[in-house]
Amino acid sequence: MTGDAGRHPSADDLVLYHYGEADDRELLEAHLGGCAACRAELGRVRVALAAVPSDEPPDRGADYGARVWERLQPRLDVPGAARPRRPFALRRVLLPVALAASLVLAFLLGRHYPRPGGEATSGPVRERILLVAVGDHLERSQVVLLELLNADPKATLDVSAEQRSAEDLLSANRLYRLAAARTGEPGVARVLEELERVLVEVANGPSELGPEETLALRRRIESQGVLFKVRVVGSQIRERQREAAQGPRKIEL
């Protein structure tokens, strides 16, 4: 029906009218008011559609929801299933970046502008704080890498949550890499550089990965041994935290 009340509407127009989806409802109603043939046709449309049985599907019982949950719950816990974003996610995500920025800034300022009098607040203490922060950062990065590695390679994967984590980790990672390089920790700086490449790839990639893309990403992570290196550095950092009081030791990879 196109803007002419005198023209008979098609059967399709009448079906859309019946469903309340006609574009020019008023025009159509004006036509129906004066056209017995179209009213009869509309009647036939309505009778036919009203005859479509509305059989209720089989009742699943009152405990159906509980049974669905029982079957569903293990699937929600499998690695790779994206976790819902928490309402305080922004704060959770920004905190590491802000911490990294402040630590790196404090560290660099401390190195370049030592306090008058040369008090020993600087080196060991700042290094220990930085170690703790880098250790936490590596643990969070491991979680993201593990989720990607453990994802079901046969299914299309929604990685939007991991993508956002990667974006946030990336900012902190750059700052820690800078600090590690400047403080004479080439082993840590190198691993952070490799981690950064993976984080960039995840952050800038598509938010949904097909089976082939998932496998390709997994192969790249595995072939570079990034997860393994992150784990090794992470455990060495923890070890260094324990030995911090006994004297400095560099991480070599």
Place this chain on the structure above:
Amino acid sequence: MEESDADALALARAGDSEGFRVLVERHSRALFRLAYRMTGNEHDAEDVVQEAFLRAYRRLHQYDERARFSSWLHRIAANCAYDLLRVRRRRDEDPWPEGPDAAAAEFPSTEPAPDRLVLSAEVKQRLSVAMSRMSAQEKAAFVLRHFEGMSIAEIGEALELEASATKQSVLRAVRKVRQVLAPAMGLAQ
């Protein structure tokens, strides 16, 4: 959004599985009804319900609270069922011959039945044939429009189709329904 859903959803979004459990238990039966109407069998409908909740869980952060949670969930379930229908029947061409005679030829009798129960049974049988001859897209669009009362815009969003494609799917489905029902009901087209 329903107030009670809002509370459970807030918990679920905070990572509390108890919140999501409440939502699953509350909406499972409605989702099953939708899935059953779209897939036509219990086993597939059960799978659709599982997949729909799994997708919803993974996309909780994408849920826009201006929409009803149940509507959002139904759209996800409709999309899951549509995916399943497409896998079950990869048939691009329109297999249903045009014209009421062709439709009527499928059945032993086109005479109006005297008994309403017999008529009802025949209508059901004819409708079942019409549904089985619909493409996945037509069937999904018709079920969502006719049984679930979703608008064409909502159906398009759920099935990820353009509005014009959605509208045409509904119309083709209705044509098929009318073709098979008209002879049994004495409704000449």
